[in-house]
Amino acid sequence: MRVLLSVYGSRGDVEPMAALAVRLRELGVEVRVCAPPDEEFAKRLAGVGVTLVPAGVPVREFIKRAGPRPVENFQETVAALLAAQYEAVAAAAEGCDLVVATGLMPASAAARSVAEKMGIPYVLTAYFPGMLPSPHHRPFSYPGRPLPQDLTDNRVLWELDRENMNIIFGGPLNAHQASVGLPPVESVRDYVFTDRPLLAADPTLAPWRRPADLEVVQTGAWIVPDDRPLPPELMAFLDAGTPPVYVGFGSMSMNTSKDAARVAIEAIRAHGRRAIVSRGWADLGLIDDGDDCFPVGEANHQALFGRVAAVIHHGGAGTTTKAALAGAPQVIVPQLVDQPYWGRRVTDLGVGAVLDGPTPTTESLSVALETALAPQTRSRASGLAGTIRTDGASTAARLLLDTINRAKQPG
Secondary structure, eight states: OEEEEEEESOHHHHHHHHHHHHHHHHTTOEEEEEEOOOHHHHHHHHHTTOOEEEOSSOHHHHHHHHTTSOGGGHHHHHHHHHHHHHHHHHHHTTTOSEEEEEESHHHHHHHHHHHHHHTOOEEEEESSGGGSOOTTSOOOOBTTBOOOTTOOOHHHHHHHHHHHHIIIIIHHHHHHHHHTTOOOOSOHHHHHHOSSOEEOSOTTTSOOOSSOSSOOEEOOOOOOOOOOOOOHHHHHHHHTSSOOEEEOOTTOOOTTHHHHHHHHHHHHHHTTOOEEEEOTTTTOOOSSOOTTEEEEOSOOHHHHGGGOSEEEEOOOHHHHHHHHHHTOOEEEOOOSTTHHHHHHHHHHTTSEEEOSSSSOOHHHHHHHHHHHTSHHHHHHHHHHHTTOOSOHHHHHHHHHHHHHHHHHSOO
């Protein structure tokens, strides 16, 4: 059997696909991963024995190009991404029995289109419940299409979301459909999501609530087994004193990255703590030559988070889950899309705090750290760690094999 995993997004989108690829291969499946050609993605996939099939431009370059463009030209960006992803996925999907997609909406739409053209099954994956329609939560807004803040009926809001997706993505998608000989799409959301998507999120950390309009299958989070040792210099820093506070914002660029590093370090020092500063896409760095701070690049979060007093981060699905699995209290500085959701979950579970807005100040971060560093927060975080499932990718792999087998049955 052959399965193509299609993803266009940040490290947080690619990493779970690597986990799924590992588990599929253990079941004897040949796996291809179609992803942006960023060097770090290729290295990460190669590290688990998976070859990256490049699609489009590196995602960092895509973000730089799309960022300054006016909202009214957004459809041009959509069309370009859709075309690039379709070309790459169509070539990589030859001989495959299934396409699994996640990431930016145009890229998932392209993968769905390839699967339709080739007559093979397609499955969408979401990494947090808020991406999928439900009466229990609001949708998030798209560029230039804000949702009314005074409207509280979630079913009405999700109907607006359907309309907004058609307005934003419908034109480029249907132009593409016509170009490859496929019929037009009436509802972009229904076409891309299907009526049975997978939810690759932990059921304790991010539960899917029923009833809902879709038959969502929650597998648990997809976590890559990681036995990489921490660098000797980092281990020496960890061993030299009390547990430090980690700060890193992953794939977020953080427009005020220099201020973000200063604010974080000052807030951490205000609590008498040492700091580990992760560079990430924001290129965070140290603010002085104090020996109470240590800079890190790529590192094994599963190992590192078990050694820290708290984790300050942007609230990505992967970072939130790994911190929860390690029993580390969290402070979330949400920037966009799913990150406010994870912030709410961290506070609801009592394992940390969330900032009200994307730009931290020394005062706001210090107040949040006071909550995260409290003994009762550490106790709750330790208790939560024992409930986090680590078999999500294995569960998903078996479900996908069942999907292929059903599709091959006659009639």
